[in-house]
Each structure stands twice: as structure tokens, then as C-alpha cells.
Amino acid sequence: MVSQELLAFLVDLASKLSGYPPIPVDALPPVQVLSEAELAKAVCPDAAAGCTNIAATFETEHYVIYVRDTLDLENAADNSFLLHELVHVLQHKARGDAIFADCPTTLKTETEAYQAQNAYLKREGQFLRFGEALGFMSCAGEQNTFFTRDIMIDPLIVK
Numbered sequence: 001m002v003s004q005e006l007l008a009f010l011v012d013l014a015s016k017l018s019g020y021p022p023i024p025v026d027a028l029p030p031v032q033v034l035s036e037a038e039l040a041k042a043v044c045p046d047a048a049a050g051c052t053n054i055a056a057t058f059e060t061e062h063y064v065i066y067v068r069d070t071l072d073l074e075n076a077a078d079n080s081f082l083l084h085e086l087v088h089v090l091q092h093k094a095r096g097d098a099i100f101a102d103c104p105t106t107l108k109t110e111t112e113a114y115q116a117q118n119a120y121l122k123r124e125g126q127f128l129r130f131g132e133a134l135g136f137m138s139c140a141g142e143q144n145t146f147f148t149r150d151i152m153i154d155p156l157i158v159k
Helices: 004-018 036-043 076-100 103-123 132-136 148-152
Strands: 031-034 056-059 064-068
Touching (some): 004 076, 004 103, 056 076, 064 076
Parallel strands (some): 031 064
16 A cells, blocks of 8 residues: 555655646545556556566556555655656646657657656665666657657756
8 A cells, every 4th residue: 555645745746846737646546556467467468478577557548556566665766666657647637648649759758757757766865767768769760759868857856
């Protein structure tokens, strides 16, 4: 079970770090803590064996956040994945399903969430950073969609 205090803390920071409007804690989707196998099956029901490296995900269709049971949510490095998913919730509230409409938009959506997650990690004194792989991704027929620097930019709020 994820505490309401932690959710309130993280959604407030997710809003500040991403620039999306805040939403009340009672408007957040439920957070379900699942085992690796349960999470893989929930996210990739037809290919669960290929979905084992997922820490957390926001499922827009069912309006639920799934979090892996091996995460220590009292630890900033681990709860940063929940913050990342809360950014997706804020994005979804602001822009609806359009956040995953196509490849470039999905990459932009993920970049924003990783920027907030990395800013949070910096704020918490953590040296970990996530999302670097996005810097090597591009959409079919497009070059230079995103660069690693786009993910690693430090928002002014943490300086």
C-alpha cells in the first residue's frame, strides 16, 4: 500500500517539476503494487516474458498505476519511478490520450517524465539518472528526434 502522504508529496513535486497543473490526491488513480510476473502480465498480456524490466507504469485505459513490489517506496531512487508515472497522470489529465498519439509525441511525453524524475533525483541528492536510452531513439522516417541532453536538462526550479 502506498501512503497518501507519499502520494501527496510526489504529485506536488511532479506538478512543480513538470509544469503541469496539480490535481488533488483523491483524483489520482489507484496504485497497485504487483510482483514482477503480475506486472509483466498486466502490461504485456500476450508477451509477459518480454516485459520483466518494468519498475512502474501508468495504464491510461484502466486509470491505474502499477508499481513493482521490489521497490522501496521510502527510498528516493525507487519512488522516483512513481513520480515519473505521476507526471504521466498529470499529462493525461491535461492532454488526454493524445500524450501517446504517435511516436514523436510519445517520446516527448517520456522525455518530460524523465526530466521531472531526474530533477527529483538531483533534488534528493541522488546521482542516478534515468531515460538516457531515449537519446538514441528516433521515430521511423525522422532523424534526431531527441537527444540525451533533452532528458538531462535541469529545470530552473531545482537550481
